[in-house]
Amino acid sequence: SQQGEEDPQALSIQEGENATMNCSYKTSINNLQWYRQNSGRGLVHLILIRSNEREKHSGRLRVTLDTSKKSSSLLITASRAADTASYFCAYKGGGFKTIFGAGTRLFVKA
């Protein structure tokens, strides 16, 4: 399967703590993206990191990319209850298809 793998599958933390999610992939990539999905909703794009970038920030989000290890991580700092959602990595290898990981379910307790 080309599907990316994410870990952990589920993560439960206290409000104010940091949350780190990891994604591994199997092919060479042009870019890697992270999406969030709230329960019952569609996915929302969070951030895109290109293959020649190693780190990118957006507000409380920090994404790293290690192409030698074919892995990426998403860090959410100072988490809030509203960050409770599923988080997916997605990447485009060769061709047109964007491949989504299985997702990490994050629960932030108030």
Added chain:
Amino acid sequence: DAGVIQSPRHEVTEMGQEVTLRCKPISGHNSLFWYRQTMMRGLELLIYFNNNVPIDDSGMPEDRFSAKMPNASFSTLKIQPSEPRDSAVYFCASSSGQGGNEQFFGPGTRLTVL
């Protein structure tokens, strides 16, 4: 812009019936994707259109599934005949470019086949 619009939001039907899901992409986007999401399989790409042309339909599970994009502002996903295992949330997404760019997802259609 209203974003990607999908209809219906919920559909309950009986096995054997035809189901048609509809999608209106964001104006100006030339790529459109249909996905299916289930607990067991996660998010699966069913078909991808670029400039109204199907580019990759390798994810379409079987001949019972068909998709069309008659113009840049409308696409349909049809299941005929439907089966209980087709129950899932079906998402439509659109983006600019040829794939690999940010995708904008619709709210999804929750399909239940009894």
